[in-house]
Amino acid sequence: MERGLYIAASGMIAEQMRQDQIANDLANASTPGYKADRVTQKSFADLLVSNSATGQVVGPLNMGVGADKMVTDVSPQALRDTGEPLDLAIAGEGFFAVQTAQGVRYTRNGQFGASTQGTLIDAAGNAVLGQNGQPVKLGAQGGVDAHAVGVFALTGPAKQGDNLFTGTAAGAATGTVRTGALEGSGVDPARTMVDMIASFRAFEAGQKAIQTIDDSLHRTATQVASVSGSA
Amino acid sequence: MLEGLYSAAAGMAAQQERIDGVANDLANTSTTGYKHVRIGFRDLLYSAQGNGAGPTVMAGSGAAAELIGRSQGQGPMQDTGQPLDVAIQGPGWIQVKREDGSLALTRDGSLRLDAEGRLTTKDGLLVQPPIKVPAGTSPQDISIAADGTVRVGTAPPLGAIKLVTVPAPDGLQALGGNLYAASTASGAPMDAADATLTQGKLEGSNVDVGDAMVEMIDAQRSFQLASKAIQMQDQMLEIANQVKR
Numbered sequence: 001m002e003r004g005l006y007i008a009a010s011g012m013i014a015e016q017m018r019q020d021q022i023a024n025d026l027a028n029a030s031t032p033g034y035k036a037d038r039v040t041q042k043s044f045a046d047l048l049v050s051n052s053a054t055g056q057v058v059g060p061l062n063m064g065v066g067a068d069k070m071v072t073d074v075s076p077q078a079l080r081d082t083g084e085p086l087d088l089a090i091a092g093e094g095f096f097a098v099q100t101a102q103g104v105r106y107t108r109n110g111q112f113g114a115s116t117q118g119t120l121i122d123a124a125g126n127a128v129l130g131q132n133g134q135p136v137k138l139g140a141q142g143g144v145d146a147h148a149v150g151v152f153a154l155t156g157p158a159k160q161g162d163n164l165f166t167g168t169a170a171g172a173a174t175g176t177v178r179t180g181a182l183e184g185s186g187v188d189p190a191r192t193m194v195d196m197i198a199s200f201r202a203f204e205a206g207q208k209a210i211q212t213i214d215d216s217l218h219r220t221a222t223q224v225a226s227v228s229g230s231a
Numbered sequence: 232m233l234e235g236l237y238s239a240a241a242g243m244a245a246q247q248e249r250i251d252g253v254a255n256d257l258a259n260t261s262t263t264g265y266k267h268v269r270i271g272f273r274d275l276l277y278s279a280q281g282n283g284a285g286p287t288v289m290a291g292s293g294a295a296a297e298l299i300g301r302s303q304g305q306g307p308m309q310d311t312g313q314p315l316d317v318a319i320q321g322p323g324w325i326q327v328k329r330e331d332g333s334l335a336l337t338r339d340g341s342l343r344l345d346a347e348g349r350l351t352t353k354d355g356l357l358v359q360p361p362i363k364v365p366a367g368t369s370p371q372d373i374s375i376a377a378d379g380t381v382r383v384g385t386a387p388p389l390g391a392i393k394l395v396t397v398p399a400p401d402g403l404q405a406l407g408g409n410l411y412a413a414s415t416a417s418g419a420p421m422d423a424a425d426a427t428l429t430q431g432k433l434e435g436s437n438v439d440v441g442d443a444m445v446e447m448i449d450a451q452r453s454f455q456l457a458s459k460a461i462q463m464q465d466q467m468l469e470i471a472n473q474v475k476r
Contacts, residue, residue: 005440010283012471016233017280019467022290023235023460025276027242029292029453030249031272039288066285084269084302111271111299113401116418123271123299141425142303142322142400159289189456196463203405206471 002217004060007202008209010064014041015203017067022196025187033089033108033163034185036070036192042068074108074157075168081180085143086120089181094151095165098126106154108183109163120144124162131172134143146177160229234290236464238275241293242457245272248296249450256438257447264306264319264338264409265436269299269401269445284319300401306437308429313352314370315342317326318434319432323426324411327356333375334359336395341433344370350392354408362390377427392428395420 018039028034046060060123079089088110090096093105105126112128116119120128127135131150138144153173159164252268259265275292308318317340324336341353348366350358360379362381364373374382379392385449397403402416 013282014284015286016467017282019460019464020233020235020238020280020290021288023239023242023457023464024293024353026237026254026456026460027245027293028272028274028291029242029456030246034272034274034294037289037291050282055396067288068279069285070288083304083462089393090408109271109273111269112397115400116416117358118398123273123297159291161274161292163273193456193459196460200463200467203467204470207474210474211476214295215306 002213004213005210007062008062008206010044010215011148012206012210013202014039014065014067015199015206018199019196020068021198022177022192024190027191027213029036029185029187029189031109032111032162032182033077033184034187035074035108035159036186036188037159038071038073039067040069040071041065047066070124072157072159072184077177077184077186079178080184081181085179086114086133087180087182088112088144088146088149089178089183090151090173090175091178092173092175093153094156094175095154095167097129097133097150097152098122098170099129099165100124100126100164103131104133105160105164106157106167108153109164109179110182114138114142120149146179146181151175152213158176175176184194232470235456236291237466238291238293239457239460241275241295243461244453245294246454246457248446250447250454252296253443253446253450256443257440259433260436260438260443261304262409262436264434265438266303266306266338267438268301269415271297271299273297288446298414301320301403301405303400303438306434308432309435310358310431311341311433313341314373314430314432315344316340316373316433317375317392317396317428317430318432319344319426319428320422321426322396322400322435323423324420325392326359326395326420327352327410328359329406329410332421333412335406335410335412336397336403337409337411338434339347341429345370347352352408352409356410358392360390360393362392362426364389364452374426375430379428386423394423394428395424396423397421 021037021039026036049058051059130136136148151173152169154167157167248268252270256267277289280288295436345351348364350362380388398418404414
Protein backbone atom coordinates (compact mmCIF):
# COMPACT_ATOMS: atom_id res chain seq x y z
CA MET A 1 0.00 0.00 0.00
CA GLU A 2 2.56 2.59 1.02
CA ARG A 3 4.45 1.73 -2.16
CA GLY A 4 1.79 3.74 -3.94
CA LEU A 5 2.90 6.87 -2.10
CA TYR A 6 6.38 6.63 -3.58
CA ILE A 7 5.13 5.64 -7.03
CA ALA A 8 2.87 8.71 -7.15
CA ALA A 9 5.71 10.91 -5.86
CA SER A 10 8.03 9.63 -8.61
CA GLY A 11 5.46 10.77 -11.15
CA MET A 12 5.31 14.23 -9.57
CA ILE A 13 9.12 14.58 -9.64
CA ALA A 14 9.21 13.56 -13.31
CA GLU A 15 6.56 16.16 -14.14
CA GLN A 16 8.55 18.83 -12.29
CA MET A 17 11.50 18.11 -14.57
CA ARG A 18 9.25 18.38 -17.60
CA GLN A 19 7.98 21.74 -16.32
CA ASP A 20 11.57 22.97 -15.89
CA GLN A 21 12.29 22.06 -19.50
CA ILE A 22 9.07 23.75 -20.69
CA ALA A 23 9.91 26.94 -18.73
CA ASN A 24 13.34 27.00 -20.37
CA ASP A 25 11.76 26.56 -23.80
CA LEU A 26 9.29 29.39 -23.18
CA ALA A 27 12.10 31.66 -21.95
CA ASN A 28 13.85 31.02 -25.28
CA ALA A 29 10.84 31.71 -27.51
CA SER A 30 12.79 34.56 -29.16
CA THR A 31 16.29 33.09 -29.18
CA PRO A 32 17.44 32.75 -32.81
CA GLY A 33 18.47 29.22 -33.71
CA TYR A 34 17.22 27.83 -30.38
CA LYS A 35 16.19 24.19 -30.50
CA ALA A 36 13.30 22.97 -28.35
CA ASP A 37 13.69 20.00 -26.01
CA ARG A 38 11.42 17.18 -24.95
CA VAL A 39 11.75 15.16 -21.78
CA THR A 40 10.77 11.53 -22.22
CA GLN A 41 9.72 9.39 -19.28
CA LYS A 42 10.15 5.71 -18.66
CA SER A 43 8.74 3.37 -16.05
CA PHE A 44 11.10 1.76 -13.60
CA ALA A 45 11.54 -2.01 -13.82
CA ASP A 46 8.44 -4.00 -12.89
CA LEU A 47 8.42 -6.21 -9.83
CA LEU A 48 6.59 -9.52 -9.81
CA VAL A 49 4.33 -9.54 -6.75
CA SER A 50 3.34 -12.86 -5.26
CA ASN A 51 1.26 -13.95 -2.30
CA SER A 52 3.79 -14.63 0.44
CA ALA A 53 1.65 -17.32 2.09
CA THR A 54 0.71 -19.39 -0.93
CA GLY A 55 3.39 -18.30 -3.38
CA GLN A 56 0.69 -17.58 -5.95
CA VAL A 57 1.70 -14.92 -8.42
CA VAL A 58 -0.44 -11.78 -8.17
CA GLY A 59 1.06 -9.96 -11.14
CA PRO A 60 3.64 -7.31 -12.03
CA LEU A 61 3.88 -4.14 -9.96
CA ASN A 62 5.35 -1.01 -11.46
CA MET A 63 7.59 1.08 -9.24
CA GLY A 64 6.78 4.42 -10.83
CA VAL A 65 8.23 6.64 -13.47
CA GLY A 66 11.36 8.70 -13.99
CA ALA A 67 12.58 11.32 -16.47
CA ASP A 68 14.59 9.23 -18.87
CA LYS A 69 16.04 11.30 -21.68
CA MET A 70 16.04 14.83 -22.98
CA VAL A 71 15.73 14.91 -26.74
CA THR A 72 16.56 18.09 -28.67
CA ASP A 73 14.64 18.62 -31.87
CA VAL A 74 17.32 20.02 -34.20
CA SER A 75 15.10 20.20 -37.26
CA PRO A 76 15.45 23.48 -39.21
CA GLN A 77 12.97 26.24 -38.45
CA ALA A 78 11.54 29.01 -40.60
CA LEU A 79 13.90 31.87 -41.47
CA ARG A 80 13.06 35.47 -40.70
CA ASP A 81 14.33 38.33 -42.84
CA THR A 82 16.23 41.03 -40.93
CA GLY A 83 18.09 42.86 -43.70
CA GLU A 84 21.25 42.99 -41.58
CA PRO A 85 24.26 41.99 -43.70
CA LEU A 86 25.88 40.10 -40.81
CA ASP A 87 22.73 38.21 -39.75
CA LEU A 88 23.20 34.73 -41.18
CA ALA A 89 20.88 31.75 -41.28
CA ILE A 90 21.22 28.21 -42.56
CA ALA A 91 18.41 27.13 -44.86
CA GLY A 92 18.26 23.38 -44.31
CA GLU A 93 20.45 21.10 -42.22
CA GLY A 94 23.80 21.99 -40.70
CA PHE A 95 25.54 24.17 -38.12
CA PHE A 96 27.90 27.15 -38.11
CA ALA A 97 31.22 26.42 -36.40
CA VAL A 98 32.83 28.87 -33.96
CA GLN A 99 36.26 28.71 -32.34
CA THR A 100 35.81 29.04 -28.56
CA ALA A 101 38.44 28.81 -25.85
CA GLN A 102 37.22 25.26 -25.12
CA GLY A 103 37.48 24.16 -28.75
CA VAL A 104 35.23 24.26 -31.79
CA ARG A 105 31.54 24.58 -30.97
CA TYR A 106 28.51 24.64 -33.26
CA THR A 107 25.52 26.95 -33.45
CA ARG A 108 22.46 27.75 -35.55
CA ASN A 109 22.30 31.32 -34.24
CA GLY A 110 23.78 33.54 -36.95
CA GLN A 111 23.70 36.95 -35.21
CA PHE A 112 27.27 37.76 -36.12
CA GLY A 113 29.41 40.88 -36.12
CA ALA A 114 32.79 42.11 -37.33
CA SER A 115 36.04 41.87 -35.41
CA THR A 116 38.75 44.53 -35.50
CA GLN A 117 40.78 42.13 -37.67
CA GLY A 118 38.06 42.12 -40.31
CA THR A 119 36.81 38.62 -39.56
CA LEU A 120 33.33 37.34 -38.74
CA ILE A 121 32.68 36.77 -35.02
CA ASP A 122 29.70 35.71 -32.95
CA ALA A 123 28.15 37.76 -30.12
CA ALA A 124 30.68 36.36 -27.62
CA GLY A 125 33.62 37.31 -29.86
CA ASN A 126 34.36 33.77 -31.08
CA ALA A 127 35.62 33.51 -34.67
CA VAL A 128 33.16 31.97 -37.12
CA LEU A 129 34.88 29.28 -39.18
CA GLY A 130 34.79 28.48 -42.88
CA GLN A 131 34.59 24.93 -44.23
CA ASN A 132 38.43 24.81 -44.06
CA GLY A 133 38.41 25.56 -40.31
CA GLN A 134 39.84 29.06 -40.78
CA PRO A 135 38.15 32.30 -39.62
CA VAL A 136 35.88 33.87 -42.23
CA LYS A 137 37.20 37.14 -43.68
CA LEU A 138 34.79 39.98 -44.35
CA GLY A 139 34.56 41.73 -47.70
CA ALA A 140 35.76 45.29 -48.34
CA GLN A 141 32.28 46.73 -47.68
CA GLY A 142 32.01 44.92 -44.35
CA GLY A 143 29.71 42.25 -45.76
CA VAL A 144 30.27 38.53 -45.86
CA ASP A 145 30.28 36.07 -48.75
CA ALA A 146 27.70 33.41 -47.85
CA HIS A 147 29.80 30.71 -49.55
CA ALA A 148 32.80 31.47 -47.32
CA VAL A 149 30.92 30.47 -44.15
CA GLY A 150 31.19 26.80 -43.25
CA VAL A 151 28.09 24.63 -42.73
CA PHE A 152 28.89 21.47 -40.86
CA ALA A 153 26.93 18.26 -40.41
CA LEU A 154 26.97 17.37 -36.73
CA THR A 155 26.58 13.98 -35.13
CA GLY A 156 25.39 13.83 -31.53
CA PRO A 157 24.63 17.52 -31.03
CA ALA A 158 24.26 18.39 -27.35
CA LYS A 159 23.39 21.78 -25.88
CA GLN A 160 26.04 23.65 -23.99
CA GLY A 161 24.30 27.02 -23.45
CA ASP A 162 25.11 30.36 -25.13
CA ASN A 163 23.43 28.93 -28.25
CA LEU A 164 26.34 26.52 -28.65
CA PHE A 165 26.26 22.80 -29.31
CA THR A 166 28.97 20.23 -28.80
CA GLY A 167 29.22 17.31 -31.17
CA THR A 168 31.38 15.71 -33.82
CA ALA A 169 31.54 17.40 -37.19
CA ALA A 170 31.11 15.06 -40.12
CA GLY A 171 31.93 17.16 -43.17
CA ALA A 172 29.75 19.65 -44.99
CA ALA A 173 25.99 19.64 -44.48
CA THR A 174 23.34 20.11 -47.14
CA GLY A 175 22.11 23.46 -45.80
CA THR A 176 22.98 26.74 -47.50
CA VAL A 177 23.84 30.04 -45.83
CA ARG A 178 21.55 33.05 -46.32
CA THR A 179 22.64 36.54 -45.38
CA GLY A 180 20.21 39.10 -43.97
CA ALA A 181 18.10 36.49 -42.22
CA LEU A 182 17.91 34.65 -38.91
CA GLU A 183 16.48 31.27 -38.02
CA GLY A 184 13.51 31.54 -35.66
CA SER A 185 13.35 29.77 -32.32
CA GLY A 186 12.26 26.15 -32.46
CA VAL A 187 9.78 26.75 -29.64
CA ASP A 188 6.15 26.39 -30.76
CA PRO A 189 4.28 28.47 -28.16
CA ALA A 190 0.90 26.73 -28.63
CA ARG A 191 2.29 23.23 -28.40
CA THR A 192 4.50 24.14 -25.45
CA MET A 193 1.53 25.64 -23.58
CA VAL A 194 -0.50 22.48 -24.18
CA ASP A 195 2.42 20.36 -22.95
CA MET A 196 2.64 22.61 -19.92
CA ILE A 197 -1.05 22.16 -19.06
CA ALA A 198 -0.95 18.40 -19.63
CA SER A 199 2.11 18.05 -17.44
CA PHE A 200 0.52 20.26 -14.79
CA ARG A 201 -2.59 18.05 -14.64
CA ALA A 202 -0.46 14.91 -14.42
CA PHE A 203 1.36 16.53 -11.50
CA GLU A 204 -1.99 17.34 -9.88
CA ALA A 205 -3.18 13.76 -10.41
CA GLY A 206 -0.06 12.51 -8.64
CA GLN A 207 -0.92 14.69 -5.67
CA LYS A 208 -4.51 13.37 -5.60
CA ALA A 209 -3.20 9.79 -5.65
CA ILE A 210 -0.98 10.56 -2.66
CA GLN A 211 -3.88 12.16 -0.79
CA THR A 212 -6.13 9.18 -1.51
CA ILE A 213 -3.53 6.69 -0.32
CA ASP A 214 -2.92 8.88 2.72
CA ASP A 215 -6.68 8.80 3.41
CA SER A 216 -6.73 5.01 3.19
CA LEU A 217 -3.74 4.73 5.50
CA HIS A 218 -5.44 7.09 7.92
CA ARG A 219 -8.56 4.94 7.98
CA THR A 220 -6.51 1.79 8.36
CA ALA A 221 -4.74 3.28 11.33
CA THR A 222 -7.81 4.71 13.08
CA GLN A 223 -10.88 2.69 12.02
CA VAL A 224 -9.87 -0.95 11.57
CA ALA A 225 -9.78 -1.55 15.31
CA SER A 226 -12.73 0.67 16.12
CA VAL A 227 -15.47 -1.47 17.70
CA SER A 228 -18.31 1.02 17.49
CA GLY A 229 -17.62 1.77 13.85
CA SER A 230 -17.34 5.47 14.56
CA ALA A 231 -14.12 7.08 13.48
CA MET B 232 13.41 21.82 -7.46
CA LEU B 233 11.40 23.82 -9.94
CA GLU B 234 14.38 25.64 -11.41
CA GLY B 235 11.91 26.64 -14.10
CA LEU B 236 10.73 29.54 -11.95
CA TYR B 237 14.13 31.17 -12.38
CA SER B 238 14.55 30.11 -16.03
CA ALA B 239 11.26 31.76 -16.92
CA ALA B 240 12.16 34.87 -14.90
CA ALA B 241 15.43 35.11 -16.86
CA GLY B 242 13.40 34.88 -20.06
CA MET B 243 11.17 37.75 -18.90
CA ALA B 244 14.19 39.89 -18.02
CA ALA B 245 15.65 39.26 -21.48
CA GLN B 246 12.40 40.33 -23.17
CA GLN B 247 12.33 43.44 -21.00
CA GLU B 248 15.80 44.45 -22.21
CA ARG B 249 14.63 43.91 -25.77
CA ILE B 250 11.61 46.16 -25.17
CA ASP B 251 13.94 48.82 -23.73
CA GLY B 252 16.05 48.68 -26.90
CA VAL B 253 13.03 48.85 -29.21
CA ALA B 254 11.53 51.70 -27.20
CA ASN B 255 14.76 53.66 -27.59
CA ASP B 256 14.73 52.97 -31.33
CA LEU B 257 11.13 54.18 -31.60
CA ALA B 258 12.04 57.35 -29.71
CA ASN B 259 14.76 58.01 -32.31
CA THR B 260 12.79 57.60 -35.52
CA SER B 261 13.50 61.25 -36.37
CA THR B 262 17.08 61.47 -35.10
CA THR B 263 19.54 62.38 -37.84
CA GLY B 264 22.00 59.58 -38.52
CA TYR B 265 20.56 57.29 -35.81
CA LYS B 266 21.24 53.57 -36.22
CA HIS B 267 18.91 51.03 -34.63
CA VAL B 268 20.26 48.47 -32.18
CA ARG B 269 20.67 44.76 -32.87
CA ILE B 270 19.48 42.81 -29.84
CA GLY B 271 20.55 39.20 -29.63
CA PHE B 272 19.45 36.34 -27.42
CA ARG B 273 21.22 33.30 -26.10
CA ASP B 274 20.23 30.38 -23.95
CA LEU B 275 22.04 29.91 -20.65
CA LEU B 276 23.81 27.10 -18.86
CA TYR B 277 22.43 23.59 -18.74
CA SER B 278 22.95 21.46 -15.67
CA ALA B 279 22.04 17.85 -14.97
CA GLN B 280 18.70 17.34 -13.21
CA GLY B 281 19.95 14.39 -11.16
CA ASN B 282 17.25 13.14 -8.77
CA GLY B 283 16.91 9.78 -10.53
CA ALA B 284 16.65 11.32 -14.00
CA GLY B 285 18.62 10.02 -16.94
CA PRO B 286 22.03 11.61 -17.59
CA THR B 287 20.80 13.55 -20.62
CA VAL B 288 17.96 15.24 -18.72
CA MET B 289 19.15 18.80 -18.21
CA ALA B 290 17.64 21.86 -16.61
CA GLY B 291 18.21 24.95 -18.74
CA SER B 292 18.59 28.31 -17.01
CA GLY B 293 16.54 30.44 -19.39
CA ALA B 294 17.65 33.15 -21.76
CA ALA B 295 19.62 36.40 -21.76
CA ALA B 296 19.53 39.37 -24.10
CA GLU B 297 22.70 40.93 -25.41
CA LEU B 298 23.55 43.90 -27.54
CA ILE B 299 25.17 42.69 -30.76
CA GLY B 300 25.78 46.23 -31.95
CA ARG B 301 24.03 48.66 -34.25
CA SER B 302 22.72 48.16 -37.70
CA GLN B 303 24.91 50.08 -40.16
CA GLY B 304 22.15 50.19 -42.74
CA GLN B 305 21.86 53.44 -44.67
CA GLY B 306 19.14 55.81 -43.46
CA PRO B 307 16.88 57.61 -45.94
CA MET B 308 18.26 60.79 -47.58
CA GLN B 309 16.30 63.88 -46.63
CA ASP B 310 16.58 66.94 -48.82
CA THR B 311 17.07 70.06 -46.66
CA GLY B 312 18.56 72.49 -49.17
CA GLN B 313 20.88 73.82 -46.45
CA PRO B 314 24.43 74.27 -47.87
CA LEU B 315 26.05 73.12 -44.65
CA ASP B 316 23.98 69.93 -44.32
CA VAL B 317 25.90 66.90 -45.49
CA ALA B 318 24.71 63.29 -45.62
CA ILE B 319 27.19 60.43 -45.46
CA GLN B 320 26.64 57.59 -47.85
CA GLY B 321 28.35 54.31 -47.05
CA PRO B 322 30.33 53.25 -43.97
CA GLY B 323 31.91 56.43 -42.63
CA TRP B 324 31.78 59.01 -39.85
CA ILE B 325 32.75 62.65 -39.48
CA GLN B 326 35.34 63.07 -36.77
CA VAL B 327 34.73 65.83 -34.21
CA LYS B 328 36.56 67.10 -31.13
CA ARG B 329 34.57 67.02 -27.89
CA GLU B 330 34.76 69.63 -25.12
CA ASP B 331 37.27 67.47 -23.20
CA GLY B 332 39.55 67.30 -26.26
CA SER B 333 38.81 63.64 -27.09
CA LEU B 334 37.74 62.66 -30.58
CA ALA B 335 34.27 61.32 -31.37
CA LEU B 336 32.51 60.10 -34.50
CA THR B 337 29.14 61.22 -35.79
CA ARG B 338 26.91 60.65 -38.79
CA ASP B 339 24.86 63.73 -38.03
CA GLY B 340 25.94 66.05 -40.83
CA SER B 341 23.96 69.17 -39.89
CA LEU B 342 27.01 71.45 -39.74
CA ARG B 343 27.30 75.12 -38.72
CA LEU B 344 29.87 77.87 -38.83
CA ASP B 345 31.03 79.20 -35.47
CA ALA B 346 31.93 82.84 -34.76
CA GLU B 347 35.44 82.31 -36.14
CA GLY B 348 34.19 80.73 -39.36
CA ARG B 349 35.10 77.16 -38.41
CA LEU B 350 32.90 74.17 -39.32
CA THR B 351 31.19 72.65 -36.27
CA THR B 352 28.37 70.24 -35.54
CA LYS B 353 25.05 71.72 -34.45
CA ASP B 354 26.23 71.27 -30.84
CA GLY B 355 29.30 73.39 -31.55
CA LEU B 356 31.89 70.60 -31.68
CA LEU B 357 34.73 71.31 -34.13
CA VAL B 358 35.04 69.09 -37.20
CA GLN B 359 38.44 67.37 -37.28
CA PRO B 360 40.70 68.27 -39.00
CA PRO B 361 39.40 71.85 -38.61
CA ILE B 362 38.18 73.75 -41.64
CA LYS B 363 37.98 77.53 -41.49
CA VAL B 364 36.27 79.70 -44.07
CA PRO B 365 37.26 83.36 -44.56
CA ALA B 366 35.38 85.87 -42.42
CA GLY B 367 32.15 87.12 -43.94
CA THR B 368 31.63 84.07 -46.16
CA SER B 369 27.97 83.33 -46.76
CA PRO B 370 27.08 79.65 -46.23
CA GLN B 371 25.35 79.78 -49.64
CA ASP B 372 28.76 80.18 -51.31
CA ILE B 373 30.28 77.13 -49.67
CA SER B 374 30.39 74.00 -51.75
CA ILE B 375 31.22 70.58 -50.33
CA ALA B 376 32.20 67.91 -52.84
CA ALA B 377 31.50 64.16 -52.57
CA ASP B 378 35.05 63.54 -51.33
CA GLY B 379 34.60 66.22 -48.63
CA THR B 380 36.57 69.01 -50.33
CA VAL B 381 35.31 72.41 -49.10
CA ARG B 382 35.47 75.41 -51.44
CA VAL B 383 34.19 78.95 -51.32
CA GLY B 384 33.08 80.05 -54.78
CA THR B 385 35.83 79.28 -57.28
CA ALA B 386 38.69 79.78 -54.81
CA PRO B 387 41.18 76.96 -54.15
CA PRO B 388 40.01 74.27 -51.67
CA LEU B 389 40.11 75.22 -47.99
CA GLY B 390 40.47 71.64 -46.89
CA ALA B 391 38.35 68.53 -46.78
CA ILE B 392 35.89 67.00 -44.34
CA LYS B 393 37.63 63.73 -43.61
CA LEU B 394 35.50 60.63 -43.31
CA VAL B 395 36.76 57.82 -41.11
CA THR B 396 35.58 54.31 -40.39
CA VAL B 397 36.49 51.62 -37.87
CA PRO B 398 37.14 47.90 -38.47
CA ALA B 399 34.30 46.77 -36.17
CA PRO B 400 31.49 49.37 -35.96
CA ASP B 401 29.61 47.08 -33.49
CA GLY B 402 32.30 47.93 -30.94
CA LEU B 403 31.67 51.70 -31.08
CA GLN B 404 30.68 53.18 -27.77
CA ALA B 405 27.56 55.36 -27.91
CA LEU B 406 28.12 58.68 -26.13
CA GLY B 407 24.68 60.17 -26.73
CA GLY B 408 24.13 63.33 -28.73
CA ASN B 409 24.66 61.33 -31.96
CA LEU B 410 28.29 60.78 -30.96
CA TYR B 411 30.25 57.54 -30.85
CA ALA B 412 33.72 56.88 -29.48
CA ALA B 413 36.18 54.38 -30.92
CA SER B 414 37.17 51.69 -28.41
CA THR B 415 39.45 48.67 -28.33
CA ALA B 416 36.43 46.61 -29.44
CA SER B 417 35.89 48.78 -32.51
CA GLY B 418 39.53 49.36 -33.46
CA ALA B 419 41.18 52.69 -34.26
CA PRO B 420 39.59 55.03 -36.84
CA MET B 421 41.05 54.89 -40.34
CA ASP B 422 40.24 56.59 -43.64
CA ALA B 423 36.87 55.57 -45.03
CA ALA B 424 37.38 54.38 -48.59
CA ASP B 425 33.76 53.68 -49.49
CA ALA B 426 31.96 56.68 -48.01
CA THR B 427 30.96 59.87 -49.80
CA LEU B 428 29.28 63.13 -48.80
CA THR B 429 26.19 64.69 -50.35
CA GLN B 430 25.65 68.39 -49.77
CA GLY B 431 22.19 69.76 -49.00
CA LYS B 432 20.88 66.53 -47.55
CA LEU B 433 20.73 64.80 -44.17
CA GLU B 434 20.66 61.10 -43.41
CA GLY B 435 17.50 60.17 -41.53
CA SER B 436 17.17 57.52 -38.83
CA ASN B 437 17.36 53.95 -40.13
CA VAL B 438 14.67 52.75 -37.69
CA ASP B 439 11.84 51.09 -39.61
CA VAL B 440 8.76 51.88 -37.54
CA GLY B 441 6.90 48.86 -38.90
CA ASP B 442 9.71 46.45 -38.00
CA ALA B 443 10.11 48.07 -34.59
CA MET B 444 6.39 47.71 -33.83
CA VAL B 445 6.39 44.03 -34.83
CA GLU B 446 9.46 43.52 -32.65
CA MET B 447 7.62 45.21 -29.77
CA ILE B 448 4.57 42.96 -30.14
CA ASP B 449 6.79 39.86 -30.35
CA ALA B 450 8.65 40.93 -27.21
CA GLN B 451 5.42 41.57 -25.28
CA ARG B 452 3.93 38.20 -26.21
CA SER B 453 7.15 36.35 -25.42
CA PHE B 454 7.23 38.17 -22.07
CA GLN B 455 3.68 36.94 -21.43
CA LEU B 456 4.58 33.36 -22.39
CA ALA B 457 7.42 33.27 -19.89
CA SER B 458 5.15 34.73 -17.21
CA LYS B 459 2.68 31.86 -17.82
CA ALA B 460 5.46 29.40 -17.06
CA ILE B 461 6.06 31.18 -13.75
CA GLN B 462 2.35 31.02 -12.87
CA MET B 463 2.29 27.32 -13.64
CA GLN B 464 5.35 26.63 -11.52
CA ASP B 465 3.76 28.61 -8.70
CA GLN B 466 0.59 26.50 -8.90
CA MET B 467 2.70 23.35 -8.83
CA LEU B 468 4.41 24.51 -5.67
CA GLU B 469 0.97 25.13 -4.19
CA ILE B 470 -0.13 21.61 -5.12
CA ALA B 471 3.05 20.15 -3.66
CA ASN B 472 2.29 22.07 -0.47
CA GLN B 473 -1.17 20.51 -0.28
CA VAL B 474 0.13 16.95 -0.37
CA LYS B 475 -0.03 17.22 3.41
CA ARG B 476 -3.40 18.70 4.25
